[in-house]
Amino acid sequence: MTKDPERTAAYREPQQARSAATLARVLRAAEEIAVDSGLEEMTIAGVAQRAGVAVGTIYRRFEDKEQLITALTERMLERREEYVAEQLHTAEPSLSGVMDAYAHALLQSFADSSSLFPELLRTRGARSLDRGARTIAELHRLLLEAATPYTDQIRRSQPQQALDTAARVILGACFHNSVRPDAVTGEAARRRYADELGDMAIAYLLTPDRRRNAET
Numbered sequence: 667m668t669k670d671p672e673r674t675a676a677y678r679e680p681q682q683a684r685s686a687a688t689l690a691r692v693l694r695a696a697e698e699i700a701v702d703s704g705l706e707e708m709t710i711a712g713v714a715q716r717a718g719v720a721v722g723t724i725y726r727r728f729e730d731k732e733q734l735i736t737a738l739t740e741r742m743l744e745r746r747e748e749y750v751a752e753q754l755h756t757a758e759p760s761l762s763g764v765m766d767a768y769a770h771a772l773l774q775s776f777a778d779s780s781s782l783f784p785e786l787l788r789t790r791g792a793r794s795l796d797r798g799a800r801t802i803a804e805l806h807r808l809l810l811e812a813a814t815p816y817t818d819q820i821r822r823s824q825p826q827q828a829l830d831t832a833a834r835v836i837l838g839a840c841f842h843n844s845v846r847p848d849a850v851t852g853e854a855a856r857r858r859y860a861d862e863l864g865d866m867a868i869a870y871l872l873t874p875d876r877r878r879n880a881e882t
């Protein structure tokens with residue numbers, strides 16, 4: 667998970683397990699309302715009612731709705747990083763296993779609250795865009811780290827560069843799917859799409875350069 671020691675916390679982190687559980691319930695309620703009705707319709711009072719806590723409980727943690735949205739953005743992005751890391755950690759120990767796990771994990775993580783995720787990054791200004799960029803960089807790093815032990819299987823002339831390209835293509839395809847109006851939806855359809863992305867990446871990585879072949 668990405669860390670930025672110079673970044674000031676946007677809200678007061680809980681110090682006790684009970685407070686952490688309450689915060690998780692508040693953020694879950696905020697996400698549910700935002701997904702159902704949109705960020706503009708989300709209110710502190712509505713979140714408190716959905717979470718089953720007093721309004722004052724939320725205001726003790728957040729100064730206003732903007733801080734709550736900032737915390738919601740942070741948690742959603744952290745959740746993506748953690749999920750992808752877990753899936754890569756348990757991937758089949760091979761190049762194809764890692765690429766398949768990456769494609770499936772990314773597509774699933776972007777599908778989670780897919781209607782809300784682009785809205786958060788699009789409407790919350792430069793700060794959210796910067797945080798989103800750091801998550802994208804972290805997801806990219808996780809793939810490179812997991813796949814590096816298998817670079818000897820790559821048949822491109824520059825294996826690390828080719829792996830970097832494949833990672834970018836999969837990430838871009840998954841993000842694009844989350845923001846397009848005709849996104850691939852449903853578990854079976856997402857599984858097929860992720861399989862195709864993994865197959866495409868492996869086919870590229872295991873195919874020698876066309877231009878290099880033409881020159882020899």
